Amino acid sequence: MPENYNKLRFIRQENLYPAGVLILDKAFGLDIIKTTRPTMTNHEPFSGNLQNIPLSDLLQNLQSSKVTGTLTLQHDGQEKSIYVKDGNIVSASSNLSGDRLGYILINAGKLRREQMDAALKLQGATHKKFGAIIVELGFLTPKELFDGLKLQVKEIIYSLFRWEEGHFQFTPGHLPDQAIPLVLNPIELISEIIERLQKEP
Numbered sequence: 001m002p003e004n005y006n007k008l009r010f011i012r013q014e015n016l017y018p019a020g021v022l023i024l025d026k027a028f029g030l031d032i033i034k035t036t037r038p039t040m041t042n043h044e045p046f047s048g049n050l051q052n053i054p055l056s057d058l059l060q061n062l063q064s065s066k067v068t069g070t071l072t073l074q075h076d077g078q079e080k081s082i083y084v085k086d087g088n089i090v091s092a093s094s095n096l097s098g099d100r101l102g103y104i105l106i107n108a109g110k111l112r113r114e115q116m117d118a119a120l121k122l123q124g125a126t127h128k129k130f131g132a133i134i135v136e137l138g139f140l141t142p143k144e145l146f147d148g149l150k151l152q153v154k155e156i157i158y159s160l161f162r163w164e165e166g167h168f169q170f171t172p173g174h175l176p177d178q179a180i181p182l183v184l185n186p187i188e189l190i191s192e193i194i195e196r197l198q199k200e201p
Contacts, residue, residue, distance in 0.1 A: 046170040055160055058168065059186040063087035069173055075166030080156055083175050089184040090175065092156040099159070101130055104152045105140070115139045131180070150182055154189065161193050 050073070058071060059082075066087040073080050080099070083091040097103065102120065105111035111134065119133045126133070131149065134140050140148065160166075 045172065047168060049165060049167055050163055051165045053168075055163075055168075056190050058170070059089070059190060062170070063186045067170075067172055068175065069171050070175065071168060071170045073160055073163070073166050073168045075163055078166075080160055082157060082160075084186075085175060085183075087186070089153065089157070089186055089189065090182050091178055092153040093176075094156050094159075099152070099156050101148060101152050104155055105134075105148050108148070108151060110144060110148060111139060146180055146182075149180055150184070153182060153184060154192070157189065158193055158196065161197070 055073075062071065062084050064087065068085045069083075071082040071084065073082075078094070078096060080094040080096075081092065082089060083093075094100075102111065102116035106113060106116060115134065115137070119130055119137060119139065122128070122133050122137070123130055128136075131145050135142055135145050
C-alpha cells in the first residue's frame with residue numbers, strides 16, 4: 001500500500017473523470033475503490049460520514065444533480081461548509097480563524113498583518129464586510145479581492161479533502177447572501193486538488 005494512500009483514500013475511481021483515474025493509476029498504482037454513490041435531490045437533506053462516502057463523490061453528485069444548498073462537514077470541533085448553487089460551488093466557510101480571508105491573503109503574500117488589523121478595527125466600527133473594507137482602504141483592487149475569495153474557498157475545500165473522517169449534512173435550499181458571487185466547477189477543483197496532493201512530500 002503506498003504511503004500516500006491515507007490522504008488519497010477519498011478519491012472514488014469508479015466512473016471518476018478519466019484524467020483523475022490516469023493520474024492516480026500512474027502516480028500511485030492504487031486499486032480501484034468502489035463506493036456507493038448517494039442520491040440527492042433539491043428537496044431532501046442527506047447526511048453521512050466521509051469514511052463511507054468520500055468528499056469527491058459528494059461534490060460530483062451535487063454537480064450532476066444540479067442542486068442548491070449547503071454541505072456542512074464536522075470533525076473534532078471543526079465545522080466547514082460548502083455552498084452550492086445549481087451544482088456549482090459558490091462559496092465556503094469555516095469556524096477556524098486560519099481559514100478567514102485575512103489570514104488566507106497574508107499567507108498568499110497579498111496582505112500585511114497590520115493591514116488586516118486595521119481593516120478588522122474598521123469592520124468592528126462599521127460592520128461592513130472585510131473584503132469591502134480592504135478594497136476601500138486601497139489594500140487590494142477589486143480583482144485581487146475576487147481572486148482572494150476564490151483562493152479562500154479553494155483552501156477551505158482543500159483542507160476538507162485531507163480529512164479521513166467526519167460527519168456531513170447536505171441541506172437543500174436558501175444560501176447566505178454574497179457580495180461577490182463565485183462559480184467553481186467541482187470536477188475541475190477536484191482535479192486541481194489531486195495534482196496538489198501529488199506534489200506534497
